[in-house]
Amino acid sequence: MKSFITLIIFFCVNLCFAQDKDSLTLKDLEIPNSPGFILLDQAPTSIERPNSVKAFTVGAFNSFGESNGFPKNYAIEITPFWFFKHGKNMSALKYIGIQNGKLTTALKTVSLSVAYVNKDDTLTNKPINNIAFGARTNLLKLYTSKQRKDIYDAYFRTVNHLKYVDSTLNAEGATVALKVIKPDEYKAIETRVLNLIAKKDSVSSIKKAVNLRPLIALDFAIAYNTVFFNNDFSTNRFGRFGTWLTLNYSQSLDKEDNEKNNYLNLYVVGRYLSDGTKKNNQDKYEIQNFFDIGGKFEFEFKKLSFGYEYISRANKEIKTHRSTGLIKYKVQDNLYITGAFGKNFGSTNNLVSLLGVNWGFSTGNEKLSKK
Amino acid sequence: MKRVYDTGLVDNNQLSTAVNVITAGAAYSAVYLLRSGGQFNLIDESTSQRNNPNPEKPANGDILTLPIGLASKVRKSYIVVRTLINMSHLDDDLRKREVELIRIDYSFSGGFSDNQVYNFDNDDITVSPDYKMVSITKPVEMI
Numbered sequence: 367m368k369s370f371i372t373l374i375i376f377f378c379v380n381l382c383f384a385q386d387k388d389s390l391t392l393k394d395l396e397i398p399n400s401p402g403f404i405l406l407d408q409a410p411t412s413i414e415r416p417n418s419v420k421a422f423t424v425g426a427f428n429s430f431g432e433s434n435g436f437p438k439n440y441a442i443e444i445t446p447f448w449f450f451k452h453g454k455n456m457s458a459l460k461y462i463g464i465q466n467g468k469l470t471t472a473l474k475t476v477s478l479s480v481a482y483v484n485k486d487d488t489l490t491n492k493p494i495n496n497i498a499f500g501a502r503t504n505l506l507k508l509y510t511s512k513q514r515k516d517i518y519d520a521y522f523r524t525v526n527h528l529k530y531v532d533s534t535l536n537a538e539g540a541t542v543a544l545k546v547i548k549p550d551e552y553k554a555i556e557t558r559v560l561n562l563i564a565k566k567d568s569v570s571s572i573k574k575a576v577n578l579r580p581l582i583a584l585d586f587a588i589a590y591n592t593v594f595f596n597n598d599f600s601t602n603r604f605g606r607f608g609t610w611l612t613l614n615y616s617q618s619l620d621k622e623d624n625e626k627n628n629y630l631n632l633y634v635v636g637r638y639l640s641d642g643t644k645k646n647n648q649d650k651y652e653i654q655n656f657f658d659i660g661g662k663f664e665f666e667f668k669k670l671s672f673g674y675e676y677i678s679r680a681n682k683e684i685k686t687h688r689s690t691g692l693i694k695y696k697v698q699d700n701l702y703i704t705g706a707f708g709k710n711f712g713s714t715n716n717l718v719s720l721l722g723v724n725w726g727f728s729t730g731n732e733k734l735s736k737k
Numbered sequence: 738m739k740r741v742y743d744t745g746l747v748d749n750n751q752l753s754t755a756v757n758v759i760t761a762g763a764a765y766s767a768v769y770l771l772r773s774g775g776q777f778n779l780i781d782e783s784t785s786q787r788n789n790p791n792p793e794k795p796a797n798g799d800i801l802t803l804p805i806g807l808a809s810k811v812r813k814s815y816i817v818v819r820t821l822i823n824m825s826h827l828d829d830d831l832r833k834r835e836v837e838l839i840r841i842d843y844s845f846s847g848g849f850s851d852n853q854v855y856n857f858d859n860d861d862i863t864v865s866p867d868y869k870m871v872s873i874t875k876p877v878e879m880i
Binding site: 420421448451452453454455456457458459460461462521522524525526527528529531532535541542543545546547549552553556557560561563564569570572573575576 | 739757758759760761762763764765767769771775776777782783784785786795796797798815817819821822823825826828830831834835838840860863864865866867869870871872874876
């Protein structure tokens with residue numbers, strides 16, 4: 367119940383901030399999916415591809431079972447691409463990822479994250495503090511020939527429109543001569559024309575094409591976790607290390623075009639995991655290595671998505687699995703409610719029951735370096 | 738802000754310019770020659786055609802090396818480059834950030850100033866309130 371109260375608080379805060387576009391806005395509330403949460407098996411889903419790139423994201427979630435109503439698990443994620451100068455060859459087509467330069471695409475989507483997961487030890491009831499560092503990126507995006515054509519067409523429509531804007535500026539009196547002779551007058555006309563044009567829907571036609579899901583996407587992630595006991599730094603020890611690839615196939619469910627953005631998403635994941643969180647018979651922590659292999663299907667509609675995932679985790683001695691269902695509902699543009707229920711890896715303490723929110727905020731003012 | 742390029746004392750210096758637009762937005766550039774009397778004409782533009790047969794005309798707002806004439810012909814005139822950028826394919830929170838990351842190199846060569854690269858100044862850029870549309874106009878005086 368307290369989790370729901372937390373959600374309502376976030377919702378209200380979001381609405382308050384939404385009143386002023388120039389102030390800090392909370393965006394895209396979703397369950398955090400940073401690699402750190404996935405490594406610790408604390409994410410609602412273990413198979414997920416990155417959402418649209420955000421410059422800076424903060425995530426928080428809580429499980430139904432935790433008595434504390436305020437989230438105990440947090441993550442921050444940044445995408446360095448948005449904090450540093452672009453390379454000399456950066457262009458819109460390269461940014462979209464359909465022009466040559468796969469390395470550029472991968473570097474562009476690299477995100478770095480830190481996740482903090484706070485649990486209580488079941489024996490001593492003292493806190494176990496997990497900190498996980500993660501990185502992920504998209505390695506490959508394959509579009510159908512029709513999708514590529516649609517994106518190229520939309521791009522060149524946009525460039526043609528810019529050419530039209532140039533003509534419009536001249537026609538409205540914002541000529542290059544005025545820029546030199548009376549720059550203030552030039553600026554006034556230019557501002558008026560740009561403001562009018564920016565309000566027209568035709569300006570945004572490229573967005574629809576760019577938002578098309580690629581037919582196939584391949585993502586890479588890596589994460590490292592260290593553990594502290596009872597808030598004591600000296601207890602620092604290795605927790606987990608994992609690296610994984612996620613292959614995603616997206617099939618549009620819309621007959622005519624992709625405007626409704628209904629998809630069937632199929633995922634396959636392969637993961638190497640080094641786990642140092644289990645004790646052996648001598649009551650000492652030992653490292654066990656596992657391989658995960660699994661899949662997920664997901665129906666994605668305009669406001670609702672739901673899916674099911676199954677992952678097998680095994681080494682020579684141990685075999686376990688995770689089996690969970692996930693549902694996500696979009697309440698409004700920047701408010702999502704997400705829930706997950708099922709069985710986690712292991713034979714004890716393996717209930718997955720999560721409800722969470724996540725918000726990414728970027729006012730454009732956060733900086734790591736000066737331009 | 739107006740910048741100055743010294744064409745030199747030699748009248749038959751062949752001057753040229755190039756524009757390199759660095760942005761994740763969709764861009765278009767037009768290069769104008771502005772005469773001292775106020776007349777101006779478009780001397781080149783980046784392409785807006787998908788099936789562009791001329792590899793010298795990229796579609797990202799760039800202008801590759803463009804001869805602009807002999808020093809004697811362009812002296813006392815301006816080269817003005819207007820670049821228009823559409824950011825609407827970026828999410829709301831990324832557009833403002835991307836506007837701050839736009840970089841344009843205006844290169845000039847062939848004159849007394851030799852190879853000179855200019856960037857745009859704060860008073861050269863105009864941005865719509867939603868950061869979807871950007872216009873950058875850079876005048877460079879040829880002396």
